[in-house]
Amino acid sequence: MSETTEARVLRVLRQYAEHLNPGWVRGFKFLGVETLEVEASGAIIRDAYGRDYLDFACGPAVFIVGHRHPRVVEAARRELDRMPLSVRIMPNESMGELAELLAEVTPGDLQYVFFCNSGAEANEGALKLARAATGRPGVVATIGAFHGKTLGALSVSGREQYRTPFAPLLPGVVHVPFGDAAALAAALTPQTGAVILEPIQGENGVVVPPDGYLRAVRALCDRAGALLILDEVQTGMGRTGTMWACEREGAVPDILTASKGLGGGIAPVGAFIARPHLWTTLTQHPYMHTTTFGNRLGWAASIATIRVIQEEGLLPRATAIGDRLMAGLRTAAAASPGVVTGVRGRGCLVGVEFADPDVAFLVLAGMVQRRVLAFHGINRPEVIRFAPPLVATDAQVDRAVTAFSEALVEAQGLLGEMAAAAEARTTT
Numbered sequence: 001m002s003e004t005t006e007a008r009v010l011r012v013l014r015q016y017a018e019h020l021n022p023g024w025v026r027g028f029k030f031l032g033v034e035t036l037e038v039e040a041s042g043a044i045i046r047d048a049y050g051r052d053y054l055d056f057a058c059g060p061a062v063f064i065v066g067h068r069h070p071r072v073v074e075a076a077r078r079e080l081d082r083m084p085l086s087v088r089i090m091p092n093e094s095m096g097e098l099a100e101l102l103a104e105v106t107p108g109d110l111q112y113v114f115f116c117n118s119g120a121e122a123n124e125g126a127l128k129l130a131r132a133a134t135g136r137p138g139v140v141a142t143i144g145a146f147h148g149k150t151l152g153a154l155s156v157s158g159r160e161q162y163r164t165p166f167a168p169l170l171p172g173v174v175h176v177p178f179g180d181a182a183a184l185a186a187a188l189t190p191q192t193g194a195v196i197l198e199p200i201q202g203e204n205g206v207v208v209p210p211d212g213y214l215r216a217v218r219a220l221c222d223r224a225g226a227l228l229i230l231d232e233v234q235t236g237m238g239r240t241g242t243m244w245a246c247e248r249e250g251a252v253p254d255i256l257t258a259s260k261g262l263g264g265g266i267a268p269v270g271a272f273i274a275r276p277h278l279w280t281t282l283t284q285h286p287y288m289h290t291t292t293f294g295n296r297l298g299w300a301a302s303i304a305t306i307r308v309i310q311e312e313g314l315l316p317r318a319t320a321i322g323d324r325l326m327a328g329l330r331t332a333a334a335a336s337p338g339v340v341t342g343v344r345g346r347g348c349l350v351g352v353e354f355a356d357p358d359v360a361f362l363v364l365a366g367m368v369q370r371r372v373l374a375f376h377g378i379n380r381p382e383v384i385r386f387a388p389p390l391v392a393t394d395a396q397v398d399r400a401v402t403a404f405s406e407a408l409v410e411a412q413g414l415l416g417e418m419a420a421a422a423e424a425r426t427t428t
């Protein structure tokens, strides 16, 4: 007899609990996703019970052109059928073409690219390059930042809870408040080799800095002789309405890191790209910084993804989606004063901040019941992050807003009932 869907789900949850992490299983239960993701297309994910979910989380802001965009799938399939991984001792067309294309679509004179497999790896490489190029060990990072969880990337990330068990981390790193150019200026010393920050802090709950911040940071770095590393892992590839978020201020970094959307939702691809004079160490010693896998399939997907973003008008679409989404969320939030403390973002990167993280979680769970997915930033559980794909329709945006609005009302009702029950217990 074939296994029922319930039995399949239970088997997988047991495997997760016994061999991956029981904490994840608790999370699935709280959120109400005791099911299996099975297939996906565009902004829709289908589960093992055949139910469709609207994906406005996009994983952690990954699926920039939606799930399995046909042009991206086609490009990846071509490499799958020919040679998905590079042998590394011969050149290949996908890697060359993607490097040239990235140099073309990134600002200023960013020119040389190193490909890797994740955002953390991209930031590790950028930090190493900055050290080698400047000979200075110091790094200034920002409080609340998220740059990944390998040791180097964690050292410049800014949530103590994730850092403390792994101390001591990289020496010479100081953290300053994000968005505060004066604090950054005060932290720069002759030993500072690099400043690393996100143009908008994604995992810290979509924190948008004041206008002019990136330009001021650029000027401060120039004055101090420090390199500016902009982590566009989350904000890049069109998510905020320009191909890279730094374009909005015309601030050109010395090193830019990318990942997430870069693989087009088909494969993990990371990259750091730098100005040519910084590449000297890697040019003199071409095997100074290396990685095993040459992901031809992913690079082909990346090329197709950039073309899709450019040719299907997805940059203005990101802005239109974000404006419609934020307007809807603000209207919904206004009906619950004091519960939601802010709606902010740019393009398809939107955060809704709650006074109480438990309410944020209840709202997320209520949205899941209505088959709409969003998630909180990893460093700020009180902020729900919406990261819809740039191919979302207006109707899908409206569906997400309705789900949020209903879940918010329901969460408040639930909390009211719990408070009443608690009061009844104390008075009897």
Ligand code: PLP
Residues within 6 Å of the ligand: 060, 117, 118, 119, 120, 121, 123, 146, 147, 148, 149, 198, 202, 203, 231, 232, 233, 234, 235, 259, 260
């Ligand atoms: N940098 C930023 C801005 C991110 O948002 C993330 C992941 O959320 C990373 C780096 C780390 O990327 P990965 O998880 O692929 O290592």
